[in-house]
Amino acid sequence: MEVVLLNNNNSSQKLLSKIATNDGHGENSPYFDGWKAYDSDPYHAESNPTGVIQMGLAENQLSFDLIHQWIQNHPEASICNPEGGLGNFKEIAIFQDYHGLPSFRRAIANFMSRVRGGRVKFDSDRIVMSGGATGAHETVAFCLANPGEAFLVPTPYYPGFDRDLKWRTGVQLLPVVCESSNNFKVTLKALEEAYENAQKSNIKVKGLLITNPSNPLGTFFDKETLKTLVTFINHKNIHLICDEIYAGTVTADDEFVSIAEVIEDHPTICDRNLIHIVYSLSKDMGFPGFRVGIVYSYNDTVVSIARKMSSFGLVSTQTQHMISAMLSDDRFVDGFIAESRKRLARRHDMFTRELSHVGIGSLESNAGLFFWMDLRRFLKEPTFDSEMEFWRIIISEIKLNVSPGSSFHCSEPGWFRVCFANMEDETVHVAVRRIQAFVLKNKLMEIKTKAKKQCWQKNLHLKLSSRRLEDIMSPHSPITSPMLRAQN
Numbered sequence: 001m002e003v004v005l006l007n008n009n010n011s012s013q014k015l016l017s018k019i020a021t022n023d024g025h026g027e028n029s030p031y032f033d034g035w036k037a038y039d040s041d042p043y044h045a046e047s048n049p050t051g052v053i054q055m056g057l058a059e060n061q062l063s064f065d066l067i068h069q070w071i072q073n074h075p076e077a078s079i080c081n082p083e084g085g086l087g088n089f090k091e092i093a094i095f096q097d098y099h100g101l102p103s104f105r106r107a108i109a110n111f112m113s114r115v116r117g118g119r120v121k122f123d124s125d126r127i128v129m130s131g132g133a134t135g136a137h138e139t140v141a142f143c144l145a146n147p148g149e150a151f152l153v154p155t156p157y158y159p160g161f162d163r164d165l166k167w168r169t170g171v172q173l174l175p176v177v178c179e180s181s182n183n184f185k186v187t188l189k190a191l192e193e194a195y196e197n198a199q200k201s202n203i204k205v206k207g208l209l210i211t212n213p214s215n216p217l218g219t220f221f222d223k224e225t226l227k228t229l230v231t232f233i234n235h236k237n238i239h240l241i242c243d244e245i246y247a248g249t250v251t252a253d254d255e256f257v258s259i260a261e262v263i264e265d266h267p268t269i270c271d272r273n274l275i276h277i278v279y280s281l282s283k284d285m286g287f288p289g290f291r292v293g294i295v296y297s298y299n300d301t302v303v304s305i306a307r308k309m310s311s312f313g314l315v316s317t318q319t320q321h322m323i324s325a326m327l328s329d330d331r332f333v334d335g336f337i338a339e340s341r342k343r344l345a346r347r348h349d350m351f352t353r354e355l356s357h358v359g360i361g362s363l364e365s366n367a368g369l370f371f372w373m374d375l376r377r378f379l380k381e382p383t384f385d386s387e388m389e390f391w392r393i394i395i396s397e398i399k400l401n402v403s404p405g406s407s408f409h410c411s412e413p414g415w416f417r418v419c420f421a422n423m424e425d426e427t428v429h430v431a432v433r434r435i436q437a438f439v440l441k442n443k444l445m446e447i448k449t450k451a452k453k454q455c456w457q458k459n460l461h462l463k464l465s466s467r468r469l470e471d472i473m474s475p476h477s478p479i480t481s482p483m484l485r486a487q488n
């Protein structure tokens with residue numbers, strides 16, 4: 001029998017499922033295009049100094065020296081050397097229970113509590129593992145909603161949600177529109193509006209999904225707002241999913257409030273069965289490669305079903321073994337989180353301060369691995385087309401991969417997410433120097449255009465005042481920052 005190989009993409013796609021051939025993975029967006037631009041021309045200080053700098057990746061790489069130290073001091077955490085007890089190797093290799101190692105679940109529950117300042121305790125029997133927060137979100141969506149039903153999500157939100165919650169489940173995400181006029185805070189009015197819009201369109205709302213702290217804003221919810229959200233979902237009898245994967249990146253640690261604290265402190269505020277937390281070690285520990293994700297639900301049925309579903313995304317037992325040892329070392333955990341927070345705060349402050357010296361502002365924030373940069377004044381027009389046009393300039397001329405607000409479903413054009421914890425200090429300096437050069441060039445062009453206009457209108461000599469040029473070029477100029485001067 002002759003086997004016909006189908007090379008043609010279209011005809012081979014006809015043989016596949018709708019899920020396999022639709023665009024639900026969301027990779028056809030500027031968010032991922034920016035990554036591709038970086039991949040094809042990656043910056044390297046020596047081998048490619050004019051390449052694209054990757055600022056679209058929310059990775060926490062600032063504290064790996066502390067991890068290395070711990071690993072060196074704890075050879076027993078590995079199953080691949082004599083200190084780790086090679087005798088354990090077989091036990092670990094054949095373990096396949098979807099409950100996970102009891103020591104792993106205890107260590108995660110303990111870690112979640114310590115990251116939240118010990119203000120709240122977590123029950124290790126409610127810890128369900130999954131392949132990163134990505135898998136955890138999909139599991140929760142499968143547990144809570146049928147195809148066609150929806151979750152409300154405040155904007156701007158993490159673009160991966162469109163893949164994680166929608167693609168394979170058939171669930172919908174509906175925006176709760178938040179705006180810069182109140183620093184993108186979620187209001188009851190916006191929630192009610194989103195809920196009513198869904199009802200008008202005959203879409204059944206099954207829950208509200210929040211990210212606390214927020215990706216991309218780098219802000220977190222205050223207690224009163226969380227209480228408002230909990231009251232809202234309880235009143236509507238819908239679920240609340242809280243993605244808290246950036247809890248350990250909050251630099252004002254004692255101010256962060258987990259949803260767990262709200263329902264502990266106010267036991268009658270809602271039906272606990274409606275509350276579910278998604279967590280992972282990808283951001284707080286900086287381990288996205290380990291794929292340790294967690295569903296923590298207060299609903300017994302969800303815990304039980306999610307555990308069965310976790311068969312599709314278990315964490316390797318070898319990883320569980322190592323993580324159990326590392327995260328049950330309280331001294332290490334407390335020291336790591338405190339130091340990581342300090343380093344993140346320093347990097348965030350240094351970067352945003354340098355940008356403010358060149359006249360670029362950002363939303364005030366103190367969490368996350370990014371900040372929300374305000375480039376509205378650089379757009380030709382306040383439209384998403386102009387945002388894309390400017391984003392292409394940023395990628396191709398300034399050679400920075402920052403992510404445009406439209407890919408986060410932001411309702412206002414001109415905002416961009418800048419990740420700051422996936423690079424060396426020196427790379428940040430290079431990025432700021434490039435932005436400085438761009439702003440300077442723009443200012444000069446602005447002045448030339450204005451001067452030309454004046455010349456036409458009044459038929460006067462083109463007079464570019466030396467005073468204004470001095471303003472731009474002098475070392476006291478706001479566009480020459482102290483850090484850059486120190487560098488030069």
Ligand SMILES: Cc1ncc(COP(=O)(O)O)c(C=O)c1O
Pocket residue numbers: 058131132133134135158160211215243245280281282288292293
């Ligand atoms: C808010 C949010 N949720 C989930 C994820 C996915 O995390 P993980 O690597 O644990 O799958 C990310 C990754 O950037 C994120 O920002």
